[in-house]
Amino acid sequence: MKFIRQVNAVVPIIFNDFPKSIRWMLGAITAAVTGYFIFLILSGAPFKIKMDQLFELLLVMTALLITGFLVGTFRAINQLKTRGTTAKSDMTAAENKIDVNKKILPYSKIELGNYESETIAVGILADILLEESIKPGTELFLNRVDAGEPYCPKCKNPMESWNAGAKAGFVQIGYKCINCRTKHGRNRDELIKDISGEIRRNYDNYWNRYVHQINRITNGRPGDYIVR
Numbered sequence: 526m527k528f529i530r531q532v533n534a535v536v537p538i539i540f541n542d543f544p545k546s547i548r549w550m551l552g553a554i555t556a557a558v559t560g561y562f563i564f565l566i567l568s569g570a571p572f573k574i575k576m577d578q579l580f581e582l583l584l585v586m587t588a589l590l591i592t593g594f595l596v597g598t599f600r601a602i603n604q605l606k607t608r609g610t611t612a613k614s615d616m617t618a619a620e621n622k623i624d625v626n627k628k629i630l631p632y633s634k635i636e637l638g639n640y641e642s643e644t645i646a647v648g649i650l651a652d653i654l655l656e657e658s659i660k661p662g663t664e665l666f667l668n669r670v671d672a673g674e675p676y677c678p679k680c681k682n683p684m685e686s687w688n689a690g691a692k693a694g695f696v697q698i699g700y701k702c703i704n705c706r707t708k709h710g711r712n713r714d715e716l717i718k719d720i721s722g723e724i725r726r727n728y729d730n731y732w733n734r735y736v737h738q739i740n741r742i743t744n745g746r747p748g749d750y751i752v753r
């Protein structure tokens with residue numbers, strides 16, 4: 526049944542793309558033959574047509590139908606191809622239009638302050654989401670939280686990754702200051718967990734900072750910008 530439905534959908538498209546000359550010829554032959562039979566019936570004249578003449582006529586009509594069908598299929602496929610290309614270029618144009626009208630933010634994360642302890646200091650970052658109009662739930666917001674580059678709270682030097690030895694596969698176990706040897710025994714994932722805990726405890730405060738920062742960098746019009 527599905528096949529029949531497909532054929533039903535395709536045949537009219539192909540017939541639409543039959544060359545006009547072939548449609549005219551088919552129409553003319555059908556009209557002539559029908560007219561001749563009607564004339565014979567109405568006038569009561571004897572049938573004079575021979576079987577092989579009728580056969581030749583059928584042969585010509587079949588040839589015309591096959592030619593029309595082939596040309597129609599070819600044209601229909603070409604049209605579908607062209608339509609696909611047009612749709613694609615329309616989409617590219619739409620994308621370009623958005624780029625022209627909107628300003629681009631040069632960064633995708635925003636800093637919400639510092640996370641600081643005795644042994645580490647690091648910027649608290651959050652992914653920018655410009656389409657946001659209401660305050661998201663805490664956990665949803667925490668998915669966007671990230672940490673900047675850690676630095677030493679004592680001497681302000683950048684901290685380096687502190688890794689386990691070869692036996693432990695060099696996994697990161699924390700951060701260390703190569704200047705004053707301050708060590709922080711929490712790796713990057715744990716550091717982000719600690720930051721998340723801090724935000725969870727003071728979510729209202731961090732959310733207000735986030736909104737304030739977004740308004741500051743977009744002059745209060747986040748809708749005019751897109752994130753790079």
Ligand SMILES: [Zn+2]
Pocket residue numbers: 677678679680681682702703704705706707
């Ligand atoms: Zn240090």
